[in-house]
Every structure is written in C-alpha cells, then in structure tokens.
Amino acid sequence: MLDKVKAKLIETKQKWAGEGRLLTGESAAPTVRLPPGQREVKNWPILDLGIQPEVTTANWKLEIDGLVEAPTTLDFSAFMALPQVEMLSDIHCVTQWSRFDNTWNGVATRDVLARVRPRPEARFVIQTSYDGYTTNLPLADFAGEDVLLAHRWEGEAIAREHGGPVRLVLPKLYFWKSAKWLTKLTFVAEDQPGFWEVRGYHMRGDPWKEERYG
Numbered sequence: 001m002l003d004k005v006k007a008k009l010i011e012t013k014q015k016w017a018g019e020g021r022l023l024t025g026e027s028a029a030p031t032v033r034l035p036p037g038q039r040e041v042k043n044w045p046i047l048d049l050g051i052q053p054e055v056t057t058a059n060w061k062l063e064i065d066g067l068v069e070a071p072t073t074l075d076f077s078a079f080m081a082l083p084q085v086e087m088l089s090d091i092h093c094v095t096q097w098s099r100f101d102n103t104w105n106g107v108a109t110r111d112v113l114a115r116v117r118p119r120p121e122a123r124f125v126i127q128t129s130y131d132g133y134t135t136n137l138p139l140a141d142f143a144g145e146d147v148l149l150a151h152r153w154e155g156e157a158i159a160r161e162h163g164g165p166v167r168l169v170l171p172k173l174y175f176w177k178s179a180k181w182l183t184k185l186t187f188v189a190e191d192q193p194g195f196w197e198v199r200g201y202h203m204r205g206d207p208w209k210e211e212r213y214g
C-alpha cells in the first residue's frame with residue numbers, strides 16, 4: 001500500500017528533516033501550553049499518506065503482541081468491553097499546528113497494559129496501522145495517564161479521515177506518534193524507527209523540546 005502514498009509530501013517532509021526546517025532553537029517547559037514554533041488552529045487538519053483505509057467496526061481488530069505475558073487480539077466489541085474513559089487534551093503536529101481542547105473517548109493505554117502485562121524487557125511500543133504506517137514510542141510515554149486508544153472525538157465516532165474506528169492519542173508528543181487506523185501494538189526491547197523516523201524524524205518527538213528531527 002505504501003507505494004501509492006503521496007510521494008511529494010513525503011519528499012518535502014523528508015527534506016525538512018534534512019535541513020532542520022521549522023526549528024526555532026527555543027525550548028519551553030511543558031507548563032507552557034503552546035510549544036515553541038507552534039501556532040494554534042481552530043480547524044482540524046488531516047495529515048496522512050494519501051491512503052485512508054476503509055475500516056469498519058465490524059472488521060476492525062487490534063492485535064497486541066511481542067514482549068507481553070498475555071498477547072491478545074481484540075475485536076471492536078471486546079475493545080468496547082474494556083473500561084471506557086473520557087479525556088480532554090491538545091494536539092501538536094510537527095508541521096506547526098496545534099489544536100486545543102479535544103474531547104476523546106476510548107480505552108486508556110493503562111487499561112490495555114493491565115490486560116496484556118508487558119514483560120520487564122519491554123521498553124518500546126511499535127504501532128502498526130491499516131494503511132501500512134508505523135511509528136515507535138517509548139513504553140513510558142505510551143503508558144502516560146493522558147494516553148488513550150480513542151474511538152470518539154467531540155462525542156462522535158472518529159471519522160475515517162482522522163483514523164476511525166480507533167486511533168492512538170498521545171498528547172505529550174507530536175501527533176505523528178499517534179497512529180490512525182490502529183491495528184497492531186508490538187512490545188519490543190530495542191527501539192525501531194517507524195515510517196517518519198526512518199525519514200529523519202525524531203525517535204521520541206517531544207514538542208516542548210522541539211524534537212522534530214532525529
């Protein structure tokens with residue numbers, strides 16, 4: 001599927017990484033709401049590789065594997081049977097837009113972790129999506145109390161273009177770390193770069209440290 005992606009967009013973003021574009025050289029404490037080099041938008045831009053897979057709640061599944069005691073595959077009803085939470089958070093995209101106050105409903109990653117029980121060697125999580133996208137995270141970031149696998153935004157099912165039926169939402173890192181159309185979580189001991197990380201983007205991606213490029 002990735003051969004059909006927006007080659008031009010990928011080329012441009014890869015070039016920015018090479019040139020260190022958009023870096024202000026400033027850094028801010030996480031207490032500052034708008035991270036350096038960001039501007040607030042009121043709309044919600046759509047960013048993806050040009051493929052918006054059509055996944056329904058009927059055929060969606062989430063596989064959780066790798067270094068966990070209890071690997072599992074959840075269909076949508078098993079996912080909805082897990083404890084449900086509501087969270088309010090901000091989005092920060094590496095292309096410099098931020099969107100404040102998004103209300104999400106879904107399953108906290110903490111409850112996913114309680115279910116699969118990562119082994120002590122597990123230190124990173126690789127997300128895989130239906131469009132072939134991948135992105136990596138430190139387990140400590142994935143486990144944050146504000147992180148969830150979301151199925152609703154502002155009270156509505158997450159639209160296909162924004163990654164429905166289920167996407168990750170991790171507010172403390174740039175939004176490329178939040179996979180849309182999520183279908184797999186793999187727990188690993190060694191970090192592995194994902195789609196943008198192999199193209200020059202940061203392995204962690206903290207907006208307040210401007211970890212845009214790696």
Ligand SMILES: Nc1nc2c(c(=O)[nH]1)N[C@H]1C(S)=C(S)[C@@H](COP(=O)(O)O)O[C@H]1N2
Pocket residue numbers: 044045046047048049050093094129130131133161162163175176177178179180181182
């Ligand atoms: N599966 C998948 N997830 C993805 C992407 C993608 O191309 N495919 N793009 C990432 C990027 S770069 C951003 S900024 C956000 C955009 O999410 P949005 O389109 O809902 O704003 O999704 C991230 N997750």
Ligand SMILES: [Mo]
Pocket residue numbers: 047093094095175176
């Ligand atoms: Mo992005």
